[in-house]
Amino acid sequence: MTLIFGHRGSAGTMPENTxxxxxEAIDAGADGIELDVHLxxxxxxxxxxxxxxxxxxxxxxxxxxQLAEELVLLDASAEFPEFKGKAPIPLLEEVLEWAASGDSRFIVNIELKNNIIEYxxxxxxxIALVKKFDLDERVILSSFNHGSMVQALKIEPRIETALLYSDGIYKPNDYARRAGAKAIHPLLRTVKDELIRQSRESSVSVRPFTxxxxxxxxxxxxWETSAFFTDFPEKAVQIRKSLS
Known part of the structure; x- marks a missing residue:
């Protein structure tokens, strides 16, 4: 079954990354959420x-x-003014505590935003926060900074890593295996059915965005793609049900 990840939550209908x-994404039936992290x-x-x-x-x-205590006081509803006052910037610890507290075992894809600023x-x-909440098996770490993903595996090899990319990569499945990654997260326009077929043969998951x-x-x-990221998880879940 193709899994559905809510991109920045349900970014098409709600203030992203809140x-x-x-x-909203989990209530809609998404199998996981995607979020972005800075320091x-x-x-x-x-x-x-x-x-x-x-x-x-x-x-x-x-x-x-800015300090964390300053950032959490800001309102993150700029693109959805109807949610003003209801959408503060969350700390990663807050999100992971929430993910660990419920009955649903959805996946949390954490994108490390260290490709422009190397934090x-x-x-x-x-990784310390992931382990604090015992989420090793429910978290995927991803980044456009592929060296960062290699470093993450050295710190904790039990947490899955995925390589993000926007331009074509020669033999991406082979490239991912060399980096120790179990998945690739390519920009949608780079994805062909042949890549999906090859991924099944090589046991490398393909999860296109957005x-x-x-x-x-x-x-x-x-095509039986492993998963994909979408701003509209509710719609995606409905489409998947209609095709089952």
Missing amino acids: MISFQ TKDHIPVVIHDETLDRTTSGTGNVNS SGLEEKV VNSDEDMKRLIE
Whole structure:
């Protein structure tokens, strides 16, 4: 079965990378959520996509120029003003505590946003939180920084890693295996049915991003793709049910 991951939660309908967005995705029946992590000025993992605060929050400037206690007071509903006051920036610890507390065993894909700013110690800090909540088997670490994923495996080989990429890679399954990764997360336009077939033969999972059209969702499900990331998990779940 093709698994469905809520991209930044349910980013098409809720403020991205917020608790209400993550809850919306799980309530819709998603098999997992995807989120992004940076480090604050005091080196605490915080959940936000951009290196800066300007697009999605009531703040301005770089994420890593402010303390965690300052960031959690900001409103992250900028693109969905109807949720103003209901969508603070969450710390990664808050999200993982929530994920560990419920009965649902959904997957949490944590993207380490260290391909533009190389946050020293990001891998260690994220993995320490994953282990704190005993989520080793329910977490996937991913990054466009493939060296970071190799480093993560050295720290804790039991946590799955995945390689993100936006441009074509020659023999991506072979490349992933050499890096110790169990999955590749390619930009949707780079994905062909041959790659999906090869992934099944090589035991490397393929999870494309970001899949929002009905046509693309149906195509990937029919190809028996491992999983995909979507801003509209509720719609994706409904389409998957209609094809079963």
